[in-house]
Structure formats: C-alpha cells, structure tokens
Amino acid sequence: MAESVQPESAHAHHGEQSFWSKYVFSTDHKMIAMQYMFTGMAMALIGGFMVYVFRMQLAFPGIEVPFYGAVTPARYNTLVTLHGTIMIFWVAMPVLIAAFGNFLIPLMIGCDDMVFPKINRFSYQIFLLSAIVLVASFFVEGGGFGGAWTAYPPLSAKAEYSLTGLGSSLWLVAVALEFVAFLLGGINFVTTVMNARAPGMKMYDIPMVIWMIVIASVLFMASVGPLFAGAVMLFMDQNIGTAFFDPNKGGDPILWQHLFWFFGHPEVYVVLLPAMGISADIICTFARKQLFAYKTFLYTTFGTGVLSFTVWAHHQFIAGIDPRMANIFTVTTLLISIPIAEMCFIYIATLYGGSIRLTTPMLWALAFVAEFLIGGVTGVFLGASGADVYFHDTYFVLAHFHYTFFPIAIIGTFAGFTFWFPKMFGKMMNETLGKIHFWGTIIPFNCIFIPLFVLGAAGQHRRIYSYENFPDLALPQYQDMRVFATTALLVMLGFQLVFFYNCFISWRKKEMDAGRNPWRSNTLEWVAESPPPHGNFPELPHCYRGPYEYGTPGREEDYFPQNLPA
Amino acid sequence: MPHLYLEALSTYASDIDNLILLIAALVIPWFILCELIFFYFIFRFREKDGVRTEYITGENKRHKRWITYPHLLVLVCDLFILVGAVQVWYDVKQRLPEPYETVRIVGQQWAWTFVHPGPDHVLDTADDITTVDEFHVEVGKIYHFKLESRDVLHSFSVPVFRLKQDAIPGRIITGWFEATGVGEYDIQCAEICGIGHGLMAARIFIESPENHAAWIAEKSPFQLVAAATIPIVED
Numbered sequence: 001m002a003e004s005v006q007p008e009s010a011h012a013h014h015g016e017q018s019f020w021s022k023y024v025f026s027t028d029h030k031m032i033a034m035q036y037m038f039t040g041m042a043m044a045l046i047g048g049f050m051v052y053v054f055r056m057q058l059a060f061p062g063i064e065v066p067f068y069g070a071v072t073p074a075r076y077n078t079l080v081t082l083h084g085t086i087m088i089f090w091v092a093m094p095v096l097i098a099a100f101g102n103f104l105i106p107l108m109i110g111c112d113d114m115v116f117p118k119i120n121r122f123s124y125q126i127f128l129l130s131a132i133v134l135v136a137s138f139f140v141e142g143g144g145f146g147g148a149w150t151a152y153p154p155l156s157a158k159a160e161y162s163l164t165g166l167g168s169s170l171w172l173v174a175v176a177l178e179f180v181a182f183l184l185g186g187i188n189f190v191t192t193v194m195n196a197r198a199p200g201m202k203m204y205d206i207p208m209v210i211w212m213i214v215i216a217s218v219l220f221m222a223s224v225g226p227l228f229a230g231a232v233m234l235f236m237d238q239n240i241g242t243a244f245f246d247p248n249k250g251g252d253p254i255l256w257q258h259l260f261w262f263f264g265h266p267e268v269y270v271v272l273l274p275a276m277g278i279s280a281d282i283i284c285t286f287a288r289k290q291l292f293a294y295k296t297f298l299y300t301t302f303g304t305g306v307l308s309f310t311v312w313a314h315h316q317f318i319a320g321i322d323p324r325m326a327n328i329f330t331v332t333t334l335l336i337s338i339p340i341a342e343m344c345f346i347y348i349a350t351l352y353g354g355s356i357r358l359t360t361p362m363l364w365a366l367a368f369v370a371e372f373l374i375g376g377v378t379g380v381f382l383g384a385s386g387a388d389v390y391f392h393d394t395y396f397v398l399a400h401f402h403y404t405f406f407p408i409a410i411i412g413t414f415a416g417f418t419f420w421f422p423k424m425f426g427k428m429m430n431e432t433l434g435k436i437h438f439w440g441t442i443i444p445f446n447c448i449f450i451p452l453f454v455l456g457a458a459g460q461h462r463r464i465y466s467y468e469n470f471p472d473l474a475l476p477q478y479q480d481m482r483v484f485a486t487t488a489l490l491v492m493l494g495f496q497l498v499f500f501y502n503c504f505i506s507w508r509k510k511e512m513d514a515g516r517n518p519w520r521s522n523t524l525e526w527v528a529e530s531p532p533p534h535g536n537f538p539e540l541p542h543c544y545r546g547p548y549e550y551g552t553p554g555r556e557e558d559y560f561p562q563n564l565p566a
Numbered sequence: 567m568p569h570l571y572l573e574a575l576s577t578y579a580s581d582i583d584n585l586i587l588l589i590a591a592l593v594i595p596w597f598i599l600c601e602l603i604f605f606y607f608i609f610r611f612r613e614k615d616g617v618r619t620e621y622i623t624g625e626n627k628r629h630k631r632w633i634t635y636p637h638l639l640v641l642v643c644d645l646f647i648l649v650g651a652v653q654v655w656y657d658v659k660q661r662l663p664e665p666y667e668t669v670r671i672v673g674q675q676w677a678w679t680f681v682h683p684g685p686d687h688v689l690d691t692a693d694d695i696t697t698v699d700e701f702h703v704e705v706g707k708i709y710h711f712k713l714e715s716r717d718v719l720h721s722f723s724v725p726v727f728r729l730k731q732d733a734i735p736g737r738i739i740t741g742w743f744e745a746t747g748v749g750e751y752d753i754q755c756a757e758i759c760g761i762g763h764g765l766m767a768a769r770i771f772i773e774s775p776e777n778h779a780a781w782i783a784e785k786s787p788f789q790l791v792a793a794a795t796i797p798i799v800e801d
Contacts (some may be wrong), residue, residue, distance in 0.1 A: 074761040116748040146759045154735060157717040161675065161760055247736025250754070253719060260670060292624035293633065318721070320734045323659040330651050334644040341640045345601060345633040346624075350608035353620030358612070373600055377593040378693065384587045384647050386654025390568060390728040393721060458571035461726030461756045469767040471724065472572070472752040553617035558619060 017534070026081070027117035028534050032124050033103035033425070037417075039124075039131060040095035041140050046135065047086035052493060054079045054465075058120075059479075059486035061466040074163065076465035077146030082138065085171065088271070090131055091411035096274040097182065100416050101189050101213040103424065107525035107532060108207050110198030110541040110563070116188045123184035130177035137170035137380025145171035150260055153245035153253045157237040169238050176231045179224050186217035195550045198524060198563075202541035204298075205562065207523045208291060208547070211298055212277030221306050223266035230259035247537045258318055261312035268404065269308045273301060274345060275368060275412025281547075282365035282419050283347060285521045287354030288550040288558050292346050300346075306340040311336055317388045326385040333383035340376055344369060355551075356557070358517075360434030363522060364415030367442050368407045375403030378453070406445060414499070422514030425507055426530040435500040440495030441445070447488035451481040454488030523547045524559050568728065573748045575772065576727035578658050583728070592643045656694045658729070662742055665688055665710040671701075673713075673720030673733040677764030678753060685786050695785045701753060704778040705745045706757040713739045721757035732757055743771045 013411045017026075026032060049067075056063065057071035064070050071079070102120065106113055114120045129467050138144040144167040147156040151171070159165030193206065233244040234256065243249030245256050271368040284291050291297060311331040313321060356362070378400040381387050391397060414437075422428050460473050465475040467482075517526035526531075527541050547561035567590065568574075569583045622629055668689045670681035680701045684693035691727075703709055713722055715733035723730040724743070731741050755766035773781060 067738075072761075073764055077761060077763070079757065099678055099735060146761065150758070152719050155758065163761060191618065238605050247734070251738075288619040290621065290623045292622065294623070294632070295625065295631055316657075317655075318730050319613040319719075319732045320739055323655070326655055326659070327652050330648060330655070333742075334648050334651075337644060338640055341596075342633060342637045346638055348600065348604050348607060349629075349632055351604070351611060353622055354610060354611045355617060356611050357615045357617040361649060366604075370601060370604060373597060377597045380593050380647060381586060381589050384585065384589055384651035386658065387589060389655070389658055389730055390586070390668055390725075392730055393723075398690050432756045454571075455665060457567040459568065459752075459754075461723060461754045463758045464764040466764055469765055470752050470754060471769075550631050 001214050005108035013365045025471065027113070027121045029102045029106050029114045029117070029120060030424075030536075032120050033099045033101075035124050036102060036127070039098035039128060040091050040099060043086050043090040043094075043131060046334075047083050048493060048496070050083040050086070051489065052070060054446050055084070055486040057465060058345060058467075060481040061370040061468060071465065073465045074143055075368075077463065078138065078144040078164070078167070080463055080526055081146050081148050082134070082144055083173075085407070086422045087177070087409060088149065088267070088335055089175060090134065090472055092405065093182060094127060094152075095413050096271050096416075097189075097213060097216055098123070098185050098407065098449055100209070100278065100420075101217070102276060103145075103186065103420065104194070104200050104207075105189055105192050105213065105526060106212055107423070107528060107536060108210050108523050108535065109193060109201060110195060110524040110527075110548075111192070111196040112535045112537065114188050115192045115196055117488070119184050120188050123181045125189070126177055128143070128555065130174045130181060133170055133177065134174035136241070137167045137174065138306075140166045140170060142167055150181070150225060151234070151256075152186065152260075153237065154247070155255050157234060157245050159238070165238070169235060171237070172235050173229055176228060177495070179228055179231075181222065186221045186362035189217045190214055190221075197539050198543040201562075204294065205543055205546050207277075208280040208297065209274065209277030211395070212273040212280075212301065215275040215305050219266045219308065220270045222272075223263045226259045229345060230256055254316070254320060257316050258312070261315045262309070264315065264384075265312040266305075269304060271408050272404070273305075275408040275415075276301075276414040278412050278419070279347070279348075279365040279368045280465060282361050283350055283369075284548045284550065285419075285519050286357045286359055286362035286365075286565060287351050288356075289350050289352075289354040290546075290548045290550060292352075294546065297343060297346050299344050300339045304336065304343075307332060307336045307339065313384075314383055314385075314388070318392050325495070330383060330385045331407060334380070337376070337383070339379060344373055344376065360429065360431055360438060361415050361419035361519075363435065363438045364411055364418060367438070370410045371403060371411060371442075371445070372407040375405075375407065378403060386470075391456065393462050394456040395452045395460045395462060397461055399452040399456055402449050402452075406449075410441070410445075419519070419527075421506070422518045423525055423528075423530050423532070426512040426514050427509050428513050428518060429506045430502050433498055433505075437498040437502060441492055441497060443504040444488040444492035444495070448492065449487045451485045453483055473536045499521050517561075520559050522549055522559050524562055527561065568725075572749065573726050573749070573751075574728065574747055574750070575751070576724075576729065577744075577746055578654065579726065579728040581654050581657060585654045588650050589647055592647060595644070596627070596640070614710055662710065662740065663744075665709050665742065666704075666707040668712060669703075670714065670731070671711045671720065672716060673759070673766075674716035675718065675760050676724070676766040678755070678766070678768040678780055680768075682782075685778070685782055692787055695782065699753075699768045701768060702778065702781050703745055703770065703772055704775055705772050706746050706775075708742060708744045710742050713741065716763075718759050719757045720755045720759050720762075720766070721738040723754040723756040724751070726751045726770075727753065730756055748774055749775075761786065766790045771788045 053068045056065040142164045155161050234495040236242040243251040245251045245253045317326045449556045514530045543562045551558050552560045574580045667687050674678040680697050682695040683689045684695050713733045715735045720733040753768035
C-alpha cells in the first residue's frame with residue numbers, strides 16, 4: 001500500500017515503519033486485511049484450479065487434464081474435498097470476515113485500529129500457518145484427505161478406510177488452526193465495535209456491514225466449540241486409537257455429524273451475513289436510498305442467527321437419526337425461510353424510489369440478491385424432509401449450495417472489493433473492464449449450475465469421479481449437460497483474467513484519482529484519505545447520524561456524511 | 567421434476583414427486599415475482615437528471631406493511647409445505663407396513679450385498695439367496711429391508727423408488743418399499759465411502775411374480791442341493 005503524506009496531527013505512536021514491521025509483522029488493521037485478502041485470493045486460485053481439474057474429468061472421463069494429468073479416483077476425492085474445504089474455510093471466511101472485517105471495522109466506526117492489534121496479527125499468522133498445512137497435506141504420502149469436506153467418520157477416522165492417514169490428520173489440524181485464527185479475529189471484531197466507536201455513534205448508527213460482521217463473529221464463536229471438540233476427538237481417533245466415533249468399540253459415527261453440522265449450519269450464516277451487509281451498503285450508496293427498515297433488517301438478522309442454531313439436522317434427515325426428529329427440523333428449517341425472505345424483500349424495497357447508478361460494485365451487489373434468491377428458493381426443497389429423501393446427496397443439493405455460496409463468496413467479494421478498492425489503494429478501477437468481468441462471470445455461472453440442478457433432479461449423486469458405472473446416469477444427454485457445465489466453467493475461469501488485469505493496471509496507475517469519497521457515500525471510511533494512512537484519520541471523526549442518510553429533505557446534496565455536524 | 571427424467575416405481579415415489587411439485591408451485595411464483603419487481607425497480611428508478619431520490623426510511627407502518635404482508639404470506643406457504651413434507655416423510659420413513667418379505671442389505675467398501683430370503687420367505691434360513699450388486703424384488707409386494715454396513719458410512723439409494731437411507735456400521739436400520747412397475751435400474755451408494763465410491767453401483771431387478779419365482783428357483787441353494795443330492799439318493 002502506498003504511503004501517503006501523514007498529517008502532522010496523526011497519532012504519535014503511528015510513526016514511520018520498517019519494511020518488516022509494515023508488511024510482514026504489521027499490526028495495522030489495513031495491512032492485516034490485505035494479508036487476509038491476498039492469502040484468500042491465492043487460495044481461491046488453488047480451489048479454482050481444483051474445480052477445473054475435476055470438472056474436466058467429469059466432462060471427459062479419463063482424459064489427461066492439461067496442466068494436471070489423469071485424475072485417479074483417489075485424486076478425484078482429494079480434489080473435491082479440498083475444493084470444498086478451501087472455498088469455505090480459506091476463501092469465504094478470510095476474505096469476507098477477516099479481510100473486510102479488518103479493513104472496514106476501524107474505518108467505518110471511526111477509530112484508529114483494532115483494540116487488540118497484536119492478537120489481530122497473531123490471528124493472521126495462525127491462519128497463514130493453517131493454509132500452509134492444508135496445502136502441504138496435498139503432497140504427503142498417500143495424498144490429501146479425500147473424505148469430503150464434511151469428513152464423516154469412520155471413513156475419516158481410519159487410515160485403512162480412507163487410505164490417506166497423514167493427509168486426513170493434516171486436514172484436521174489445518175481446519176482446527178483455522179478455527180483458532182478466526183476465534184481470535186472474532187473476539188477482536190466484537191470488542192472493537194462495542195468499545196471503540198466514534199463518539200456519537202449509537203447502535204443504530206453502525207453501518208449494516210459492520211453489524212453483519214459482528215453477528216457473524218458471534219455466531220462463529222458460539223458454534224465452533226462443539227466442532228473444535230469434535231476435531232480433537234477425531235484427531236485422537238485417527239492417531240492414538242480412541243474410539244469416539246468407532247461403533248466397533250462403543251463409539252458413534254453419527255455424533256460427529258451432529259457436532260459438525262451444529263457448527264456447519266451457522267457457518268453458512270457466518271459467511272452469508274457479511275456478504276449481505278456488503279450488498280446492503282453498496283445498494284444504499286448507489287440507489288441513494290436509506291436502507292429500508294434498518295431496525296427490522298437488524299432484528300431479522302438476530303432472529304436468523306438464533307434460528308440457525310436449531311436447523312442443523314436437516315443435513316442428516318436420512319443419516320440414520322430417529323425419523324421423528326426430522327419433523328422438528330423441518331419446522332425450524334422452513335421457519336428460517338421467513339427472515340431470509342424478509343431480508344430479500346428489504347433489498348427490493350430499498351430500490352424503490354431510488355436514483356440507481358449501475359456501477360460495477362452495484363452490479364455485483366444486485367447480482368448477489370438476484371442469484372441468492374435462487375439459492376434460497378431451492379433450499380426449500382431440501383428443508384422439506386419428504387422431498388429431501390430424494391434430493392439428499394444429489395447434484396440438486398450441490399447446485400443449491402453453490403447458488404448460495406457463489407453469491408456469498410465470489411459475488412459478495414467482488415462487490416466489496418470493487419467498492420472499496422478506491423479506499424484501499426487510492427485509485428479507481430476501470431469500469432469497462434469491471435463490467436466485462438461482471439457479465440463474463442455471471443452468465444457462465446448460471447450456465448454451470450442450472451444443468452446441475454437438472455442432473456440432480458435426474459438422480460445424479462455426488463462425489464462420483466465417473467458415471468460410466470451407473471447405466472441410468474451414463475446416458476448421452478446427461479453427459480452433454482456435464483460437458484456444457486464444464487465448458488461454462490472454463491469460460492468463467494477465463495474471464496477472471498480480466499479481473500486480475502484490471503486490478504493490475506488500476507494499481508499501477510500513477511495518479512491517485514479516487515479522492516476521499518468517490519462514490520459520495522456517507523459512512524466514516526470515506527472521511528479518511530485514500531488510502532488511509534497508518535492511524536486512519538488525522539483526527540478521529542465524530543458521528544452525528546445514521547449511515548444511510550441519502551436524499552435527506554431540505555439538503556442540497558443528496559447525501560449527508562455521518563461525520564458532518566447538522 | 568424427477569418424474570421428467572426418471573420413472574416413479576414405488577408406492578411413495580409419486581407422493582415425493584407431488585410434494586416436489588407442490589413446493590415448486592409455491593416457491594416458483596414467489597421467485598418470479600421477486601425477480602420481476604427487483605428488475606422492474608432497477609430499470610424504473612435509474613438515475614435521471616433532476617430527479618431526486620425519495621426519502622423513505624421504511625420505519626413507519628404504512629411503508630413497512632410492504633414487507634410485513636408478503637412475509638406473512640410466506641409463512642402461509644411454509645405451512646402448506648410443512649404439512650406435505652411431514653405426510654410424505656411419515657409414509658416413507660416413520661411407518662412400517664406389514665411386510666411380505668424381509669431382505670438384508672449390506673454395504674461395504676465397495677459393493678452391495680443382498681440377502682434374499684429365498685423360497686421360504688424367511689430371512690436367515692438355509693435357503694437364503696445372497697447376491698452381490700444385484701437385487702431382485704417382486705413387483706407389488708411390500709418389502710422390509712435391514713440395512714447394515716461393514717465398514718464406513720454408505721447410503722442405499724434407489725432413484726426410481728425415490729428411496730435413500732444411510733447405512734451405518736454397528737446399526738441395523740429398517741425401512742420399506744413396494745415396487746409398482748417392473749424393470750432394471752440403478753442402485754447407488756450416495757454417501758462418499760472412499761476411493762471406490764464411484765464403483766459402488768448395483769442394479770435392482772423388479773420382476774413380475776412369475777419371473778421372480780423363476781429367478782428364486784434358479785438361484786435357490788436348496789434347489790442346487792436337491793439337484794446335487796438326487797442322484798445320490800437314487801444310488
């Protein structure tokens with residue numbers, strides 16, 4: 001990040017820094033955010049390469065995949081397992097919560113840094129270690145773990161079943177380390193927002209994206225305990241012969257599923273909420289509108305958060321739990337459609353009467369809503385126990401959750417990244433390239449997953465390296481759909497080059513053309529210079545109003561920044 | 567929707583298909599309506615010179631009802647789906663109608679073993695017929711299955727029946743089905759079970775009573791034993 005001129009009034013303790021203390025062992029929240037952001041993006045490239053390899057195998061079974069080679073069944077399992085693990089734990093989490101949380105929280109609440117900067121640095125260092133362990137697990141003897149990202153025992157617990165003893169253990173260690181990193185980060189986020197807000201910033205003046213990151217952090221911290229315990233138990237089952245999940249010695253494999261999904265379902269909301277917050281902020285800025293019913297949105301989110309702890313067993317309807325339990329979890333799961341529907345209605349209502357400018361970030365934010373709706377409505381089919389008997393573990397499930405996770409992790413990230421890029425680097429991105437990248441991502445995305453819904457409805461089950469052994473699924477019309485989805489994937493991956501090219505040329509530009517507030521937005525991060533210097537604000541801002549005062553009657557400008565006195 | 571691609575060949579298959587259609591009929595209009603209004607707003611409220619944005623906080627009742635009423639309607643739709651889902655679920659998974667025969671299905675890395683009760687229709691007797699990756703049932707008869715696993719989790723899935731049930735080592739899970747049409751179809755393992763997961767395919771043969779009887783007669787170990795012992799008796 002380019003160092004800009006420090007105003008004289010900057011805090012004395014934010015002085016000059018050496019290369020190491022500035023870029024590597026930084027405690028500055030913005031630098032830690034960049035570290036998380038670029039580590040997450042690097043992991044996204046790895047996860048993207050994996051999906052390229054196994055989609056090629058599915059479309060053209062048995063070919064030598066260019067830049068990879070032949071995909072054996074063992075490698076196929078490893079690729080799908082690590083693709084899922086990486087995209088959720090090492091892309092969605094670090095980018096949406098850690099990177100945006102670190103970058104935005106101090107800037108948007110108007111303080112100079114996180115309240116625990118050293119814990120913050122430690123959090124990233126553990127995260128980086130976890131990423132290294134995970135990538136290393138791919139190259140150890142036996143290969144990486146191949147028991148799916150859900151790691152159900154006994155397959156994950158015994159090397160004789162999985163044939164990847166070391167890979168399984170490293171996978172588990174990496175996931176556990178990653179949890180530690182985000183626990184540390186979460187403590188920081190919640191404490192900072194609760195204690196370090198600008199004077200005058202009341203609870204309802206906090207920008208929605210910050211609220212969402214805080215609620216997501218609370219959900220994460222409240223749900224991860226059981227899974228962390230489960231991970232320790234599974235690690236001991238793998239390595240020292242305990243039998244927590246081994247039915248032959250009195251253990252129970254279903255126990256793991258409960259621990260995993262007790263965390264795993266709130267986890268969906270942990271990554272969903274920041275993306276929803278990012279979209280809400282962007283939509284308000286470019287529609288020049290107040291967020292419709294801010295308080296309702298906020299309380300709806302609290303409600304979603306609480307409900308998200310009561311739905312986990314809908315992942316286990318047919319897993320051998322008492323069938324009567326499914327009825328309870330169907331009720332809670334269908335109930336959660338209400339807050340989520342309400343949040344979508346709020347986005348739509350926010351657009352009403354606006355003055356909408358379709359910039360690249362706005363396109364991404366709107367696409368998030370439009371695409372997430374598909375993920376939402378297809379979820380109803382899976383939450384209804386009677387229908388899930390058929391859909392469970394088919395490509396319908398896969399397409400459904402990609403219609404939630406792709407909008408979250410990819411669309412939400414691009415929305416936030418293009419929106420705050422001017423703040424991060426002081427330079428505007430190229431809008432034309434941005435729009436080419438947008439359409440080049442969104443259209444192929446739908447072309448990938450709509451055929452997969454159809455294949456799922458036709459009974460295609462998941463995590464199969466080749467359907468040649470299943471005569472009902474090996475029909476040529478289904479193979480055509482697989483080829484079509486893979487082709488669309490290749491197109492989509494190709495268009496990502498436009499994004500990296502755009503980033504590169506925008507970053508290389510000489511002139512700092514962003515200014516402080518290029519989008520004429522209200523929140524406090526736009527008060528700081530672009531990029532904000534170490535210490536953020538020349539003098540800490542005071543907050544006078546809510547974050548979405550657009551089109552305030554009686555004011556000439558159509559926006560009213562939070563820091564301006566009335 | 568599954569019925570567009572696959573035959574529905576169990577008594578509850580069409581119930582599940584109908585439930586899926588019910589959900590589709592309830593959520594797809596919502597989806598289309600939401601997207602239409604969403605895109606209409608995007609085009610209708612594009613930035614125009616001299617047109618100022620409306621100041622709507624959405625906090626007063628007059629505005630808020632635009633989201634309150636729809637979300638009450640969503641709740642009503644949820645109730646319909648809930649009733650349908652629980653009815654179907656009860657039929658498929660909770661109740662167990664009286665069986666004609668009971669079979670044992672065992673999953674292991676990476677094959678399905680089927681123990682048919684044989685000519686006496688009783689499981690665990692000497693005339694049981696054991697097959698690997700081949701499951702023979704008679705159309706129009708209620709079967710119970712006892713599902714087991716020898717090693718890791720597997721999932722017994724018969725798409726034409728719309729039936730799926732995980733197999734868990736250390737447990738015996740009982741379920742049921744009744745086929746409504748003849749033919750030969752896929753049995754899948756729907757839970758990842760190691761490197762051979764993609765090989766764990768079996769076939770179900772749903773047979774008419776005559777063909778099923780003929781198959782039993784051909785495979786029954788009793789018949790084979792009888793055939794082998796007859797010459798000895800004659801001696």
